[in-house]
Amino acid sequence: MQKSAREVLEQAQNEGWAIGAFNAANIETLRAIVAAASKLRSPVIVESSSGETKFFGAENLVDVVKNFREELNLPIFINLDHSPSEEEIKVGLDAGYELLHFDGGKLPFEENVEKTKRIVEQAHAKGLLVEGEIDHIGGSSAPHLGESAESAQKSTTYTDPDKAAEFCKETGVDTFAAFFGNVHGVYKEPPKLDLERLKKIREKVDCFLSMHGGSGIKDEDVREAIKVGRIAKINVNTEMRVAFREALEHDLKKTDEVAIYKIMPPVIEAVQKVVEEKIKVFGSEGKA
Ligand code: 13P
Numbered sequence: 081m082q083k084s085a086r087e088v089l090e091q092a093q094n095e096g097w098a099i100g101a102f103n104a105a106n107i108e109t110l111r112a113i114v115a116a117a118s119k120l121r122s123p124v125i126v127e128s129s130s131g132e133t134k135f136f137g138a139e140n141l142v143d144v145v146k147n148f149r150e151e152l153n154l155p156i157f158i159n160l161d162h163s164p165s166e167e168e169i170k171v172g173l174d175a176g177y178e179l180l181h182f183d184g185g186k187l188p189f190e191e192n193v194e195k196t197k198r199i200v201e202q203a204h205a206k207g208l209l210v211e212g213e214i215d216h217i218g219g220s221s222a223p224h225l226g227e228s229a230e231s232a233q234k235s236t237t238y239t240d241p242d243k244a245a246e247f248c249k250e251t252g253v254d255t256f257a258a259f260f261g262n263v264h265g266v267y268k269e270p271p272k273l274d275l276e277r278l279k280k281i282r283e284k285v286d287c288f289l290s291m292h293g294g295s296g297i298k299d300e301d302v303r304e305a306i307k308v309g310r311i312a313k314i315n316v317n318t319e320m321r322v323a324f325r326e327a328l329e330h331d332l333k334k335t336d337e338v339a340i341y342k343i344m345p346p347v348i349e350a351v352q353k354v355v356e357e358k359i360k361v362f363g364s365e366g367k368a
Contacts, residue, residue, distance in 0.1 A: 082149070085157045085178050085209055086254070088123045088367075089288045093312040097363030100294070101125035101159055102355055103221070103317035105132035107144070108344050109324060112351035114148045117156060120356060122364040125179065125313065127159035129221075130168060138175035146176075154368050159211075161315065169199050173206065181211035181257070189214060189243070196251040204252070211255035211313075214247050215239050217292050219264035221317040229271035229296075232263035238277060245284035255288040255313060256281075260305075265318050266296035273301050278309040288312040295319040299361045306363065316358050323350040 083091070092099050104110040104126050117124040126145050128136060138160075145158040159179035160172035172180050182199050184192035196212045203210045219232035239258045248256050258281045261273040271293075282289065291311045294302070295318035305311050327350035328343075337343050359365050 082153070083123070083155050084207075085125070085155075088155050088157075089209075089255070089312045091367070092364070093288060093310050095367075096307060096310070097367065098291070098306050098311050098314045099123050099125055099364055100355070100358050100362050101127045101161070101290070101313055101315045102320060102358075103127050103129060103132060103161060103315070104141070105135045108348050109320060109351055110141075110144060110148075112320070112348045113355050114152065114154075114156065115348065116352045116355035116359060117154055117368070118152050119352075120359050120365040121154075121368040122359045122366070123155035123157075123368050124355075124359070124364075125157045125159045127161040127179075127181075127315065129161045129317075130164060133160065133168075133171070138171050138177070142176040166195060166199065173202060173208065177208070179209045179211065179255075181213075181255075183213060185213045185216045185237075189247070193247060193250050196247075196253060200252045209254040211257055211290060212247065212251055212253040213257035213259075214243055215259045217257075217259050217262065217264055219267075219293065221264050221295070221321060223318065223322055224265050224267050227267055229263060229267035229269060232265065232267065233261055233271060236261075236263055238274065239281055241277070241280040241284040244281055245286075248285050248287050253287060255290050256285055257290045257292055258285075258309065258311075259292070260309075262291055262293035262297065264293050266322070270296055270298045270301065273297070273305060275304060275308050278305060282309045290315065294358065302361050303363075314358070314362055316354075319354045319358075320351050323354045326350070
């Protein structure tokens, strides 16, 4: 019997490692994630942002992930990442996503609680997990190499531990996205994490914690965050996007090949390498 997403998150939290949640918008990226998970016998979450979901198609993505899971007998799950509305959550819910992240961080607290609570009721009725947040993470999943991480941190609202505890208690979310200096994207230098704040969030919040912005953080800081915050899920996108683009540009310069299936293997390998490195840092190798 395959473990459920909840069982894997519980195991991760108890044993002090994290499951990687890797964004995918196309079959090549998905293949790279799955190949890394298979090689290292690691559980993984495949996830899609709003734009990525529209590009691939929610039902297509769910079907492909489930096909890989059965074919390889690996705990591979599918998460709807940063869903901005109840309408989009419904698309994920109907398509069969197993984890749903509702991003109500820009809403007034009470409205966020009300909507998240409603989503939790619908999702739990189907045995699905919900992730929520009360803040806004700065940056975007792209290279911002001319900018300092501090500039993205300035547009991040850092999580208040008491408010986070109140939100989790009132909504019943399974996972809480904590912001303590982590930002989307890669910058001139790695962001400095506020691990004291993370420690307080961990003490107050009684659900799984996720860390977004898994690209561009120093490996030792990631390990420390997993330890201090018992972080169970880490989201990664930018480093994979950059590897994809760089490998593709490099390949296209070398060849006039037009068969896509001949062009893409080195691109898949480049993205796979990023995913493998993350799996090793997150400590999920061999946990499948
Ligand atoms: P990065 O793009 O910084 O890896 O963050 C991804 C993420 O947090 C998706 O939710």
